Amino acid sequence: MENDHRHPTADPAGGPVAVPRSGVTVAADGSASSPSAAGGAPDGRRRGHRVWSARRWPAAVAAALITVGAGLLLYDVCAVRAGQRAFTWRTRLAEELATRPIDDTWVLVGATVAAVLGLLLVVLALTPGHRALLPMRAPEGTPTMRATLERSSAEVVLRDAAWHVPGVSRARIRVNRRRIDVYADVRYRDQQEVHEDLTRALGAACDTLALTRAPRLRVKVRRPR
DSSP states (O other), rough: OOOOOOOOOOTTEEOOOOOOOTTTTTTTTTTOOOOOTOOOOTTEEEEEOOOOOOOOOHHHHHHHHHHHHHHHHHHHHHHHHOOOOOOOOHHHHHHHHHHOOTTTTTHHHHHHHHHHHHHHHHHHHHHHOOOTTEBBOOOOOOTOOOOOEHHHHHHHHHHHHHTTTTEEEEEEEEESEEEEEEEESSSOOOOOHHHHHHHHHHHHHHHHHSSSSOEEEEEEEEOOO
């Protein structure tokens, strides 16, 4: 069984969150949830949402660069207004921008880099992040509770369920938000029977995870050489 590491995350509705050893992220209101306790049918439960990342490092880097650039430009403009000479780099930059054609290589490279950085910032602003966390369903009557499950913990739960199926000697599980890929080695029994039993067992294990969006299960079995 693998060792999974826990990292604290942030909840947009209630501040910081705590991560217990079960791999479930719980909101700051103190409510707790576990893969087994939160399981069951989705009836009577409120659909959760993904936890948005704070994006502290990209925001800090972008703010620092904008602050430094604006400060240098403002200082240079004030120095020119006071009768001093402008910075050499600003004069050279103004000359280059005025004389270089628009199809120049360096102009195209600079425009491409600026466009890529701008697109990256837009993607970071519009996507929630925290791809390693899977949102879980929350019971009704708890609007401030947010619960998520780490992918590594979900893989451990499903791997344990696969190992309990007779005939399975090895199981590899890959979990993402839309699909669960299962690769199992069969030592004995008919492969079709093991495939059916494994599909039923993993389907029941997926129900106990109580995920907001039930991933599609894909099971492949083979007999090792």
